[in-house]
Amino acid sequence: MPNKKGFSLLSFLLYLMFFTMIMFFSCHIIVSLIIPSFSTMRKCQSIIALHIASDLFVRDIRAIKSYPCHWKLVTPHELIWQEGDHDVGWCCSDNRLERKEGIYNQGWKHTTTSVVAAGIKQATFAVEQHNKVIIGIELTLIPLIDQKKPIICYVAIKQREKT
Amino acid sequence: MKPKNGFLLIELMIGLSISTFFILIITHYIIEVKVTQQKALKRIEAFSIARNKSEKILAKNNSDTYA
Numbered sequence: 001m002p003n004k005k006g007f008s009l010l011s012f013l014l015y016l017m018f019f020t021m022i023m024f025f026s027c028h029i030i031v032s033l034i035i036p037s038f039s040t041m042r043k044c045q046s047i048i049a050l051h052i053a054s055d056l057f058v059r060d061i062r063a064i065k066s067y068p069c070h071w072k073l074v075t076p077h078e079l080i081w082q083e084g085d086h087d088v089g090w091c092c093s094d095n096r097l098e099r100k101e102g103i104y105n106q107g108w109k110h111t112t113t114s115v116v117a118a119g120i121k122q123a124t125f126a127v128e129q130h131n132k133v134i135i136g137i138e139l140t141l142i143p144l145i146d147q148k149k150p151i152i153c154y155v156a157i158k159q160r161e162k163t
Numbered sequence: 164m165k166p167k168n169g170f171l172l173i174e175l176m177i178g179l180s181i182s183t184f185f186i187l188i189i190t191h192y193i194i195e196v197k198v199t200q201q202k203a204l205k206r207i208e209a210f211s212i213a214r215n216k217s218e219k220i221l222a223k224n225n226s227d228t229y230a
Contacts, residue, residue: 022183025183029187034189034193041196041197041200047204048200048207051208136218154219156218156219156221157222159228
């Protein structure tokens with residue numbers, strides 16, 4: 001009996017059909033489910049990171065120990081206040097939200113800069129005043145990944161230490 | 164004994180079934196992570212809105228008390 005060499009055209013077509021089906025199925029799943037899921041996950045992670053950054057800002061403001069607070073610079077894009085013997089500032093530059101700590105006197109000296117969050121299109125500080133005293137600050141973060149949905153956080157300023 | 168050349172159709176089908184199963188498991192895992200993240204984000208946003216409201220009330224109370 002002669003040995004069988006190769007395979008028949010029918011077997012080849014059958015194998016080819018199965019391979020084509022499985023490849024089509026795999027590509028369909030990857031395109032329709034996995035890639036959009038990864039995109040949504042990246043967006044969620046970015047927005048959660050901005051919420052964490054806003055939590056840090058709230059914590060920083062709530063941790064002010066001096067009453068009344070000595071504000072050194074209050075602009076829509078930068079906020080600097082005195083905290084003991086040094087100054088603390090928050091600003092947005094190069095699409096990053098930064099926290100600066102050092103000495104501010106018409107400019108930063110001996111500064112330590114920490115990047116709190118990245119991927120920010122714009123960060124705006126809006127102060128709320130009552131009798132020329134700042135009673136609250138609203139931080140609006142516009143993420144690069146979803147510019148239609150800004151993250152807004154409001155924090156009240158303690159006017160006097162509780163006795 | 165006759166030597167075996169290539170593979171059988173049944174072996175191919177088993178291989179394809181296993182690979183499909185793995186693809187489905189990985190897809191299911193990724194979608195599950197995505198859904199969990201979306202739920203977490205909804206909760207974080209709800210907490211953020213609640214904190215904003217409470218902070219606004221606190222700021223108003225502070226301004227009224229120490230005016």
